[in-house]
Amino acid sequence: MTFLGDAGVKSGEEIIVCTAQRAQYHTSMDGKEIDWMALSSEERQGPTKQLYVVLRALHKKIGGRFDLLLEEAQGSPLSTTADPFSNIKRGVYDKTKTQAIHEWIARNHFEFGQRKAPKLFQYRRVSEWDQFIKQYEVEGGVTAVPLGQLGIARRSPPDDGAARFRLGQPYGFQVEVPEPCYIVAYEGVREAWHLLALGEGKRSYLVKLRPGTAALPQTSDGTPIEIAEYDDPSLHTFVFVLCFGPKPLIDQNSLITYAKEYVAIVYTLEVRFIT
Secondary structure, three states: OOOOOOOOOOOOOOOOOOOOOOOOOOOOOOOOOOHHHHHHHHHHHHHHHHHHHHHHHHHHOOOOOEEEHHHHOOOOOOOOOOOOOOHHHHOOOHHHHHHHHHHHHHOOOOOHHHHHHOOOOOOOOOOOHHHHHHHHOOOOOEEEEEEEOOOOOOOOOOOOOOEEEEEOOOEEEEEEEOOOEEEEEEEOOOOEEOOOOOOOOOOOOEEOOOOOOEEOOOOOOOOOOEEEEOOOOOOOEEEEEEEEOOOOOHHHHHHHHHHOOOOOEEEEEEEEEOO
């Protein structure tokens, strides 16, 4: 992957310290750390450089194209200049866009932003995806079950209530399906969400289910497919979106829109993977 040069910006873990001493970092409980609209261009320069470094570091973590990430964060297309990043990395950028970038990172990657620039990221926001889950979640409806071997014996449930599997241990899901529907699943770990394949192919992200108890992932005839976690011993969150209307698009924004037009419910489950 090719990265454009970051002249004038410190690399790695070090974050540029705000040189504008008058920058208005909020300590109130309004959920905003800095009032971008009230600052002068000079006062915004340091915090803007910080945002750029955080966004660059986030890009290296999640991959993809940096220009598309910046466009998503600021909510508008980039300029058509030869180097559309020259202004933001110098700390000279439109205040409406810097405010949008700040809020986007705070909503979607708060822990990451807080580690990189704690003064800029003090108050957690609720992302649209989190709001969607909270609004449409139905309690229960999905369980994680071991496949091919016994689970880990315990005298009492784990304190956090999460199912537990060892790295490499085969497992699967059982989902209660009240009506015929399409289902999409996401796995969340360390602030990142990934589509979970539910069919026979590695990119079989959308499956149509009949009423009853369904094993997931599954083959075309409903036979369970074993899956296992091999790399990340931590708490993983699984979100299953059941769509009871026409065939949905599977990206998060489309699912949020779908639920406003058709019937949809959400099941969630936490699984802790251990060594």
